[in-house]
Amino acid sequence: MDHPDDSIRTNSGATAGEGYRLFWVDTLLLALALRVLLVPLSPYFGYPGDHDDFVRWGVQAVDDGVTSLYDHPPRRLPLRVREDGEWITTERRFDRLCNYPPGSAYRLAVSGWVFSRLSSDRVVNTTLSQYCFSAWVIVCDVILAAGAAALARHFGDERTARWAWGLMLFLPPLWWDSVVWAQTDTMLLAPAIWMLWSMVRQRWMLAGVLWGVAASLKPQAILLLPVWGLALLAPPRSTADAGDASARWQPLAGLAAGALTLNLIALPFTLHSGWAWFRASYWDNLFATYSHLTTLKAFNVWYVDLLLTLSDDATTPCLGLTRDAWGKFMLAVALLAGLAWSAVRWRGRAEGLLLYASLSLLAFMMLPTQVHERYLVLVLPFVCVASLRWPAVRAGFAGLTIVALAQVTWPIWLDVDPAGMREVREAARAAHVELRQFEAHRLPPELRSLPDLEAVFRRAYRELRARTAPIEWVFVVLALASSVATVAAIVRIRPP
Structure with missing residues (x-):
């Protein structure tokens, strides 16, 4: 005979399980509805220059073939912009060769095909064009949230996972960056967060493939390489201590799988025009186009220099070195110090990978020159998961979130270029x-x-x-203080 308490426990368990499922589904639907409703704001508050590039590249892929994207700049299209409160149609007199890697070339081609079928006049910066090219980042927003939840679950419990899921779906800097400003940063973060999840679970081949996918979408995937350096320096303790010598080389095999994945995705372009895709999307982006600038409105140490000098010239000497050289030097010191700390303190534990990912990405944001304001968005998911596991990190995470929102909304409130x-x-x-x-x-x-x-x-x-200078000072001081607080909280964490 069943005990009455058994049915009560069964019913309560079923009710709790149903509540969990409703939470995941309801928050997903709410997040999707939010993004769908916000896309029409992008023509008003987005950056029309980047969107013009995306649409023109997509149409070029349709008209001339996707492999033509690294051969010549696209033809100009009519562009809607607001001037003095009125909409006008013009052309952007700037022709840029596609500077996104081949993985993004394919998604641009798909969006361009859909847009060309739905828009006979091919006018850029309309609600239709924004929907056609923002669909990808909406999907990636969800993949990012799921990855953050999975990573948080690995280090915590179901409650931690739900917090990570909700924060990634509704954190204002993320959805503003994706669907209002119409940028593509979560297209990098989506495979990146799952890459780290695979690494902490020692699924190295999967992690490598995911890094290759990320690298095929945005060149900023190279910012993830220091984490692979830690994996090579301090291999997983559970396998290394088991006496399996080959396990020490599994991260290297995973990294090789990532390079192979990137090159397989790029193969049609390599066969068509050699390494033109690499020069345009990697070399020029990282070492040429912005090499003369200290900061691209990123609230970091070089924004302090910008506010003091009203110059963003990275070639200007300072104490015997150019500002660009100082930035590279500070970055190298920070990355090496963080690597040594992570390897010694955590000795191959999974927590070290998460914490070093947070430290290294924060260093890339705060120390070198040529940093875009949106790079802070790349830091948030990793620091978010760390803050859910270690409460001491939460104050820094909160400050960085506020700064990130100010960063991605600067066209609204920053009237005069500080480097003017x-x-x-x-x-x-x-x-x-x-x-x-x-x-x-x-x-x-x-x-x-x-x-x-x-x-x-x-x-x-x-x-x-x-x-606006006083406001800029507030945000840059908050950015630096939050970064210091985050780093200080992380380096005080010790293994249990």
């Missing part, structure tokens, strides 16, 4: 040329000579900058 002094001098020289046609005695004294004219322009520029 070069343009100010050029404008003063152009005005001086125009004023030379007038007799000097007919001009006010402050407009007669070029130095005086430059002083007038600089004063006007600084007055405009004064409106």
Whole structure:
């Protein structure tokens, strides 16, 4: 005869299980609805230049074939932009060769095909064009959230997994970056988070393939390589201690699988035009296009330099080295110090991989030059999972989240470019040329000579900058303080 308590426990267990399932389904549907409703805001608040690139590359893949993307820039298309509160149709007079790796070329081709079928006039920056090209990141947002939940579950429990799932779906910097600003950072994060999950579970071949997929989508996948360095330096303790010498080389085999995956995805492009895809999407992106800039509006140590000097010239010497060289030096020191700490403190434990991923990505955001403002988004999922496992990390994570939201919304509140002094001098020289046609005695004294004219322009520029400079100082100080708090909390963590 069954005991009455057995049926009560069975019913309560079923109810709890049903509640868990409802949580996952309900939050997923709510997150998808949020994103679908926000996409129409992208023409207003997104960055039309990047979207113009995406659509033109997609249409080029349809018209000329996907392998043409690294042969020549795309043809121009009509572009809708807002000027003085009114919509106008123009053309963007900037022609860029595709600078995304081949994996992204395929998804651009699919989006371009759908867009070309649905839009006869092919006008860029419409609600239709945004939906066609944002569908990928919406899917990747969900994959990222699922990966963060799986990673959190590995280090915690069901409750921790649900927190990670919910935070990744509804954290404002993530959905704003994906569907309002229409960027593609979660396309890198989606395979990256599952790569780390595979690494902590010692599924090295799967981890390598996922890294190859990430590298085929965005060149920033190289930011994940330090984590592989830790895996090679401090192999999993459970297998290494078991006496299996071959296990020490499994991470290397996984990394080789990643390189093979990337090259297989790129094979049609390699056969068509050699290494043109690598030059355009990797070499130029990482070492050429932005090499002269200290920061691309990223609130890091170089933004402090920018606020003080009003210059983002990375080639300017400082204490005997260029700013770019100082950035590389600080990054190298941070990565090596973090690697040594992780290897010694954690000795191959899975927690070391998660913590070093957080430290290394934060170093890439805060120390080198040429950093985009959106790179902070790449840090958040890993620090989020770490904060759910170790409460001491939560204060830093909260600060970084606030800064990330400020970073991805800067076009709304940052009116005047903080690196505009070069343009100010050029404008003063152009005005001086125009004023030379007038007799000097007919001009006010402050407009007669070029130095005086430059002083007038600089004063006007600084007055405009004064409106947002205090806000920028608040955010950059918060960014640095949150980074220090995160690093300090992580290095104090000890194995149980």
